[in-house]
Amino acid sequence: TTARFEGRTAIVTGAGSGIGRATAVRLAQEGARVVASDISAERLAELTAEHPELALVTVAGDVSTEAVARQLAAEAGDRIDVLANVAGIMDGFLPAAEVDDATWERVMNVNVTAIMRLTRAVLPKMIEAGSGTIVNVASEAGLRGSAAGVAYTTSKHAVIGYTKNTAFMYAPKGIRVNAVAPGAVATNIEAPWNSEWAAGRLGPLMQVVIPGVATPEQLAAAITWLASDDSANVTGVVLASDGGWSAI
Template sequence: MSTTPAGAAAPEFPPQSAASAPVPAHVPGRFAGRTAIVTGAGSGIGRATALRLATEGARVVAADVVAERLEALVAEHPDLDLVPVVGDITGEDGVRSVVDAAGGRIDALANVAGIMDAFLPPAEVDDATWDRVLAVNLTAPMRLIRAVLPVMLEAGRGAIVNVSSEASLRASASGVAYTASKHAVNGLTKSVAVFHGQQGIRCNAVAPGAVATNIEAPMRSEHAARVVGPILATVVPAPATAEQLAASITWLLSDDAANVNGVVLPSDGGWSAI
């Protein structure tokens, strides 16, 4: 967790297991000849997902708002088919640039990009935080799904995975804006599955618990620290690695999950079972 202001203690998670966590085995050629879009591809889960898809044969349109992250990604992996696209996907121009970069074929979409909300409770959340969190976490995935569906529907097939959150399953994992956005992502996921499942489109979500990434998650509310801080300090399993989440996402995007549609899959070390 990030540093918090005086008086607002951040939750303390169990020791990270990232260093000792098993690395999920790749499946060579699983996405050969396919094109995938991954948002938030410059870091964390998005980066791990883009790399896994590309390593397994996909041409990956890697989207992120930070150019330097994408430049580093491509420079470090010159052997992989990575197409970097810098832009803000909360707006239609950014979405269009991502879709255009796919070049007319889109087999898979991973909506990974997301931001936190400083654990602000309903009585403390400001309009700017609410609007920005909903724009990034909910409206951007909706716009990307809306933009890729015509391509997928014409092909008669396509797989979409939205990254939801443990906060979509409970109210004690974040503030009100993030919680609301991720509950809505689950609804968006199921709606796409219902309306377009019979047309060959699968849409599922992965709900991560704690993950060892660089996402900023300060706790800027003393009230939140008192209410949810103790809960997070005692019940949260050790953080997963970004690679473990990428394995769940790519499985749902692959034909291995051909009979899975409209599912919200917790990938949280058992947190959702507590």
């Protein structure tokens, strides 16, 4: 196979675990210099220890803060070809009557505001270069109302709106912006059922409709396709990689 990202620089958030980690590894294996972001310094250290052969630079910190967004853009340097916004957190499946402010704010900050800040930080360099690809990780919960709690569902619908508007705005600048909507994936994401009501409503339904659990590498394949020149004619789409859940 050809190395699709030879000579390119990519930023990946949530690179310490799961989908972000598989994406960072795949991009680097295909030739990219990768700036790997995670809130967990320990996970980033594990990643680089496991892959000394890869060109990985790590930045530990909360990607929903402006300081970390700027640090990531600076670490990437003059050339930023790819931004993969993968970091995200769940919401305990809390429905509207039960959601607490702390959960709502944290989920919106990490799942939505982080994407806004980091995209804003990298776009000037992409605009100047006249090229660049951005891939945002949404969710089945961005496509339907029956996959998570209200905060997470709202946040992932917002990711899709953000993706489409930004794709529209910057298409004339040669920048493509797409989203991937994973179904269930085997990762370290914490998804406790903190609501009895939600467990009763969603639990039985999800057991029936979820086709199966994917690997992080399967999601990395979709994300890197959208990040690569193979998808040159594709922008503003939401690519479900969910074993067919979204077809139900």
